Amino acid sequence: MKRHLLSTADLSADDATLILDTAAELARIADRPIKKLPTLRGRTVVNLFYEDSTRTRISFETAAKRLSADVINFSAKGSSVSKGESLKDTALTLEAMGADAVVVRHWASGGAYRLAHAGWIRSAVVNAGDGTHEHPTQALLDAYTLRSRLGSLEGRRIGIVGDVLHSRVARSNVRLLSTLGAEVTLVAPPTLMPFAVEGWPCSSSYDLDPVLPKLDAVMMLRVQRERMDQAFFPTEREYSRRYGLHAQRMAALPEHAVVMHPGPMNRGLEISAEVADSTRSTITEQVANGVSVRMAVLYLLLGGSEPAIGTENEGGAK
């Protein structure tokens, strides 16, 4: 039985499908007058956030509370973390408090992996985003959203556009969507395309326009404005012209294709307001689905012996 969710690379197609199916079942309670299940009563879920992310934290908090878990929010601001306590000492504290699961957002790539594997704690670890590495529950909720809009993901063509180099969302999605049978194409300026991307289970392009007509979905990544200072592209306007999704470009998409964005958006930079607010956009749907998917993850990690999310991955080659 797998104890942690650290990377979508650890998930088999069956694991991922189980999470998505479970999320679909759990989604039904969102329509009930009392949106709560007793499943995780008496269990403690800690949200350990080293980076500001109100959206992700609230999503996990809602998910845990709907399953009746006790939730402790532990953020870098307003706790000893900001006074320079090490991750290890924070982990030992959480262990002593009896955390059953730690949902961790960390600015360092591998933060969640270290927490899970350094021998500091015994609780389950859920990666809620680590540096520029992975954000597996975001990819799961994206897959969930795609599945509900497009049916199966098998053979579907998904474009991921923008700052792929620094995107944990892109890394998690490439791994998960390809596992689920989708064909992923990354689109980015060469400066924001990861090194050795040829080895990834996807194709890549520097040019957005020829890719769009073939897509079933296009996922626009947030452009972080601080990249500008590092000369990854000359100006915001030039980026927007070459890689932004505006109404005219959206028209090149097939009729059924959807537009996704993990949020928060830079309207007018990577996505125009018109596109973001169109009926093709799944952006608010993604947020709602996030709660169901995170409920499923917590349920499967903490809910006992039945359906595991895969098998324990051997970490760290010797």
Next chain:
Amino acid sequence: MSELASEKPSPAADAYTERQRGGGSGNWTIRGARILGGEARDLFIRDGVFVAEEVRGAQVVDADGLIALPGLVDLHTHLREPGREDAETVATGSRAAAAGGYTAVHAMANTDPVADTAGVVEQVWRLGREAGYCDVQPVGAVTVGIAGERLAELGAMADSAARVRVFSDDGHCVSDAALMRRALEYVKAFGGVVAQHAQEPRLTEGAQMNEGEVSSALGLRGWPAVAEEAVIARDVLLAAHTGSRLHVCHLSTAGSVELVRWAKSKGYPVTAEVTPHHLLLTDDLVRGYDPVYKVNPPLRTQADVEAVRAGLADGTIDVVATDHAPHPVEAKDCEWAVAAMGMLGLETALSVVQHTMVETGLLDWAGVADRMSVRAAAIGSLDGHGRPLEPGEPANLVLLDPAASRTIEPAELHSRSRNTPFAGLKLPGAVRATFLRGTATVLEGKVIDR
């Protein structure tokens, strides 16, 4: 602690030490050692010097099956003193060196305060003499505070009691081309050499590991090979232009090997070193985010490992240097991004070289002596080290058992730190004895307390 218990000498060693202190250097007969891995013969030592005839009453070491090499010389050691005595001291680091078969180490300048004045280098040198486990030869900083802005008083360090000949800002690259040119020119006055940590700073801002397939997958910022190679290319041309000696520290990429090979083919005065870890480990190990594998320059790919081995075998790379870099536990027991860079090396170097170079047929034991002692002593202008094991020469030697094998246990190391990347690995060979000018620093595999 347990470390102290393991350091306790045997009664025999105690007795020996007493005699040593009473009567100067000892007299030894070493029976049946295979000199440089060749024919077995006896070695005789009198008053710290090899002699042709056995000395009456000399202590006898049975070296049957053991190989005798000149005492190893490390061109690149971080002893951390002054400033970071929690990680290592001159005493603990030189004990580790003796345990690894070394009779001389070059102590890097990036201490706190930096070894950029005659005062600091003399302090390190004196601490080494007081410890007495090996010769501690300080390296002087090229620039004041290794800040890369203006030359340190290189001449004063050269003229000091420490007699500094190797200058390096190791840890930092002398990236300013004009300053590098001046440093190369200036050290000619006293036969110095500039040992460059080749790392183009702008190309490696925030770099966490080798830029490659693995860094992309892990989302860790890459340290591209070109950042090393670009500086080496510039520096070998500066060495040619100034006619001064350049030494390339811890070269790590296939491209760097090519550049040094080319520079040597032109006859440029260039030498280079490779670390044991770059001879064995690859960036694949980073996949578990364990900072024990975090080092600068970073672990590279298998193709780079093959290239540096080939370069060491054909002499393009002159020496194996450890880049022994001790760090306290908390500097590694953390997230990758905040962890310190560096690995222990002194106590495992010879085993790693046996494993990667001897057992693969790339080097014989004479070659090991050349790359780990003779050439290192020549580059460092160290008299009395890297000499033949012949009458009249100072008795600096290591006896190793090539048939032994051991699993590396961090807790058993003599270093004050535990950050070895080889923990749990089974490696061949074991140092049985080390002699520094006829004084045993290691006997029967145990460091002798001094």
